[in-house]
Amino acid sequence: MKLVLGRSVTSPTLSLLVTLAVAGQGCALGTDTGGADEATGELDTAPNLAPEQATPPQRVTVPAGTTSFLSADEVYMQNVYYGEEEEEEEEEEEEEEEEEEEEEEEEEENDEEIEEGDIYRVLDPGTLLNLNVHQGFQVIDVSNPEQPSLTGRLMLKGTPKEMYAAGDRAVVLLDGHAIYTRTDERVGIERRDGAAVVLVDISDHSAPSVIDTVPVPGWFMTSRMTAADGHTRLYVASTFHDPQLGQFNTALRSFEITDDAILARSAFDLGGNVRAVHAEANVMLVARQRIGDWERSAISLVDISDPSGAMSIHAEFTASGYVRSQFHMDVRGDQLRVFSGARWGNSGPNYLQIYDIADLDTPTLIDEETFGDGDAIFGAIFLDDRAFAVTYFRVDPFHAFAIDDSGDATEMNEFVVSGWNEFFRPVLDQERLIGIGIDDADGRRLAVSLYDITDLSNPEPLVERVNVSGADGRWDYSEALWDHRAFSILDDAVSVQAPGGETETGIILLPFRSHRIVDGYWRQVNGTQIFTFSQDTLTRRGVMEHGGRVRRSFLNGADTAVNLSEDVLSIYDNTQVDEPALSGSLELAPSFLQALDYSSFQATLQQTLSADWNHGTLAYKLIMLCDDGEQLASIALDDRPMNGPPTMRKLGDHHLALLHRRYTYSPTYIWVTTVEIFDLSDPSNPVQISTFESSELPSFEGGYTWRGHKPSLFATERALVFARWTNVNESIGQENYCNRVARSFNNCFGEPGCEYAAGAVTCRSIEGAPEFCEGGFAICEDLGGGDTHCEPVDEEEVEDDVYGGSCYMRTARRRSEEIELMVLDLSNPAAPVLQPSISFDEEDEAGNLLVQGDEVYVTTKRPEAVPGDSRPHVRYSFTRIDLGDPAQPVFDQPVNIPGELLAVRGDTLYTRDVVWGPQFIDYAIAKLHLCEGEAELESYAPLYDRYPVDMAVDERGRVLVSYYQHWMPHDYYYGWLPSHRLGIFEASRNPHRTEMRERSNSLLPLWLEFAQTHGRYAFWRTLDGLIAMDIKQSRHPKVRKYLPTGTRARELDFDGDMLKVPAGKQGLFEFDLRDDSYDIPMQ
Structure with missing residues (x-):
């Protein structure tokens, strides 16, 4: 090996001995190592050899004290190129992003007795509750608009959906709520994901705390709360997957909320996916899509009149079309009115149906009107004796209907305008209608429309349509396009003059994202557009600019507007609506x-x-x-x-x-x-x-x-x-390449008892050399719980499931890496100096790099041929570089080791070796003693048929290996993997024995990702935190603690028993590992 110091600095030449001498007497481990065979990277006879292949050496026992090692060269590093190409070809894969339309369960017209949840609540003009997707539950002081401040915070386990406030209690709905429990199994952990209702004590704004938590299956679609007669009732609808039926279902649950608990009252599981819920004082309508009937909605009538919160299910009927939202359903007296229709457009008519529900058990159809044939239905609204809907395909008809007391409906008008409306709101004593939607005449612009609805036969009901600020021809974005809670529309909130002199008293706060040219460049603009309106005018006013996508905008007082995104809260003085002035802001999730x-x-x-x-x-x-x-x-x-x-x-x-x-x-x-x-x-x-x-x-x-x-x-x-x-990518000549893959086409992957063929075999002959093969086949059985067992078999036993077998010539190239080190000398921190670079001989391929204190350990490898064996081999070495004086680095002679360095503990080395196994290229763990410039083997553990994902050495010198099986089903990348397991290895205390014993082997959940070890614990990442596994007794590893961080934490900083975790927008967490409150409960 040659180390080259750059910048024309003379460097020493370090030579690598092909065969290193054995240890002298001073380093002997009690075994005579003189004349010991070289470890050649083979663990057994060669796998699947072609008849013409020369048989490589049989397995050689590696005695203690061995100092010369040869490893297998990982075949996946031999890349392939077809034909005679000299340059690398890059294959680009196009990823199609499907933008799934979110069917939103919007709220009906405001009913004082029925409340819909949201991500915020105003407790009083000076206090705001906020649900932040990063930081959880927040209490914010907005009493001083110039200096809003965070009063309290409660980290929640899950994704906040919506909440309610009831006195000094808050009710929070969470999706993705994980419940961890311990079992009696060796590692013993289970995770159940679902939704949850959480009761929070907010009597102390600085320290909100959880009182009670109740799980709900699936994920929330919507909820409602009522409070009357001293009872607070919560109704929730969620969608969950039923694995036994293989389909999605609707879960309908009701609870009574007290100061101390969440009390379950009713639970119903309905078929299909819930899409919309409309609630009145005594009845709730639940619309859902049933399996096999996606174009029509089933509607259930639910009695919610019981003050305790108990529900009763009455009739269910099927609408003539798809019910898009709760705005498309309405109950007035004994009449149920429903808009439904084509889900995607160009597939039939839309419907207005009127039902008599005087008897909830037997709804009777009174009238049905069809309209907008070939269009998809969008926004809709019902008033006392009128109804309005918008359909869209290439134009946007605005349909107006009259409904008499008997329930007879008549379409009075169809007015065509560009674009469409998603939501309507009646204003000015229901004489005008505000529409929020899209104007697609030039681009896709977010727009507000003002309609005159006093005369339903008026052929020109549109008074005005105005777009938000931005450039024509661009596309605007807003949460208001699918969530009616994003915007605010208020009558009698202002008094300003329109350009024509009219007095406008209504205000609209509409969040949006658009683009405009700033300093010659297109820049994204986030904010809230202010509009004002009167009976005959609609005027675009100023923009309240904001950091990030605005999710909610609302008034908090006559002249104060609050805007909320996941990152920032901003408060504006709207005294001058044309030029709103920023009063103050608060970063919500640094x-x-x-x-x-x-x-x-x-x-x-x-x-x-x-x-x-x-x-x-x-x-x-x-x-x-x-x-x-x-x-x-x-x-x-x-x-x-x-x-x-x-x-x-x-x-x-x-x-x-x-x-x-x-x-x-x-x-x-x-x-x-x-x-x-x-x-x-x-x-x-x-x-x-x-x-x-x-x-x-x-x-x-x-x-x-x-x-x-x-x-x-x-x-x-x-x-x-x-x-x-x-x-580095270099040609290694022409090769004959053959590949065979086992493919079991069945639908039982992941189910107990499922059997399938797995594995693959790849054979190569490079430049006419004897062919060598790698791989094998097995019959695997799913044992349940994520565990599998695979039994190696000859190819003949699975030949019906083996595909491929064709061979062809191609140009093969060898992929490898080079490493160069650059040292910034900070011996004098006030005067940094970049020292000459350190590079290695061109024959040395880079492995890995470890740094401990002032010492740098660089692993490299060199290809090496083995006589009579065409399989690729390499010889690994490491070089220690002492940077105690960065200006004068000290280089040790390279030391031959089996594989790459895992860890250095004084004179003890741990490595990850690569070996030719019975079928596959396998892996191994080695423990060595460094003495007088040589690494002497102490212990060795082959990892047959295992593909390591992570390896780590703990403070006691035990090696943890998380791995999968080599045998993968051909379609594992579609979401199914075989066993994920943990092996804990420990070297024998007998200096004459080289085996490294596996103290335990445990099945792991697929969702655990190894992080690192510290003290008695091994830490594993989950999607929402860390799991601490107690490995003090290596024969009996047990999960102990769950440390919530709200995200997959990357950096862990330990100080004794204290753990600090910078978790991005979720915050900076500190955990005391002695705290029993983090212990995971037993199942």
Whole structure:
């Protein structure tokens, strides 16, 4: 191996011995290793050899003290190219994104006795409750519009859907609520996902707390709450999948809410998917789509008059078409009125049906009108004696109906206009109608329409249509297009003059996202458009610009408007509606990217919205926090030009390196990396002591290699080490390639007792050499609970399920990687120096890189032929580089090891080896002792038929391996995988035995992803937090704790029994691992 120091600096040459000497007497392990055979990377006889193939060496027992190792070369690194191509061809896959239309369960006209949930509630003019998808339940003080503040927060397990406020209690509905329980199995954890109703105590605004939680199957579609006669009742409708029936069903549940509990009252499971719910004082209508009848909606009549919350199901009937939302259903006295029709358009008529429901058990059809043949129905609304609907296919007819007391309906008018309306609201004593929708005459512009509905026969009912601010020909976006709660329409809220002099008293607050040209560039604009209206006018006013997509906009007082997104709350003074003035704002979900622990404080890196927030521009802050969370200092990074997020690294006891990159033109486009060094001796007054810039450094965000993403930035005590990974693709000649795959076409994957054929065999002959094969076949059985058992078989036993077998010639290329190290010397933090680069001989292919203290360990490999064996082999080595003095790095001689380094514990090494197994290329774990420049084998554990996903070495030297089976069903990528298991290995204490014993083997849920070990725990990531597995007794690993973070946490920072987790927009979490409240309950 040759290390090359760049910049014309003379470098030493390090040579690799093909066969290394065995250990001297000073390193003997009690075994005479003189003359020991070389470990050649074979664990058994060669798999599936072609008749003409020369038989490679049989398995050789690897004795303790072996110092020469040869490993298998992973075949997936041998890439293939057809024909005589000299250049790499890239195959691009197009991903089709389907935008699934969200069928929204909107609310009927406001009924004082029926309340619909939302993501916010105004407790009083000074207090706001908010459900934030990142931060959970928030209590916000808005009493001072110029300085809104976060009073309290409650992290919730799940995705907030909607909520209600009832006195000093809040009722919150959550989707994706995970319930973890322990079982008696070895690892023993189960996760049940569904929805949940949560009762929250808000009597102390600074410390909201959970009182009760009740699970609900599936995910919520909508809910309603009533409060009367001292009873508060909650009605919810959800959709869940019934695995026994293989279909979706509707769950209808009712509860009574008390100060101390959520009391279940009724539970009904209805067939099909719930699409809409309309509720009146005593009756609720539930519309859903039944399996096999997607074009017509089934409507159930539910009696909700019982003050305790108990429900009773009455009649069910089928509408003539599809019921789009609750606005398409209405109950007036004894009449039920329904709009339904074509779901997608161009497929038949639409219907207005009137039913007599004086007897809820026997609804009787009074009248049915058809209209808009070939159009899809969109917005609709019912008034006392009138009804209006919009259909759309290529034009937008506005249909007006008269309904008499007997229930007879007559279409009075059909007015055609461009675009369509999604929602209607009656205003000005029901003499006018406001429509929210799309004008598609020029682009797809969000628009407000004002209709005169006093004379239903008026052929020109449209008074005015006005688009939001933005450029013509563009497409606008708004949550108001599918959620009626996003916008606000109020009568008698203002008094302003229209351009023609009329007095306008109504106001509309309509959230939107559009585009406009700023400084010569198209820029995205988020905000809320203000409109005002009168009987005869509709006027577009000013825009309340906002950071991020506005989800809700509402008035909080006569002249104060509040806008809510997932990132920001903004408060505007609307005294001047043409020029609304920003009073104040509050960031609701700052993103914690990193956290570094120092002796008495913590340095955090946060991502925020910049002052240019109306365009969604990101900014960053470096914030020093006390251990109790108090902010000591903050450094805004807005003035730093950067493309992409920065990062930081800890240097010594009181220095910090902040790194960021920018793309610049000088004179060509290049990336420039900036490194800023801060002295944190006084954390309340951090001082920037130096800045270093270079266009030579590789990205600190990591490199993408043939084998996936690899980190590229490491910190030692006195330096930053940058790794540049380079992919190499070289021709290795012509090869004859054959492939056979087992494919079982059945529908039982994942079901207990399911049997299937699995596996594949690939054979190659390169440049006429004897053919070698890799792979095998098995018959696998699903054992249930995610476990499978596979029994290797000869190909003849599964020949009916084996496909392929054709062979062809092609040009094969060898994929490998190179590594170059660049060291930024920070021995003097005030004067950074970029030292000469470190590169390796061109024959050395890069493996991995480990950093411990001031030492860097680089694993490399070289291809090596084995006489009589055509299978590819490589010889791995590692080189230790001492950067105690970054200006004078010290290079040790390379040391031959079996595979890549996993961990270094003093003179003890752990490696991940690659070997030729009985069928597959298999893997192995090795423990070695480093002595006098050689690595002597102490223990070895082959991992037959296992494909490792993660390997880690804990503080006690035990090796944890999470893995899948080699045998994969051909369509596993469609959502099914075989067993996910954990093996814990420990070296034998007998120095004369080389086996590494597997102390336990446990089945793992597929949703667990290994993170790292610390102390007695192994930590696993889930979608919403961390699972701590107790591995103190390696024979009996047990899950112990669930640590909720609301997301899949990436960085874990330990300080003894304290764990800190920067979890992005979910916040910065701190967990005491001694706290029993995180323990997962037994099932």
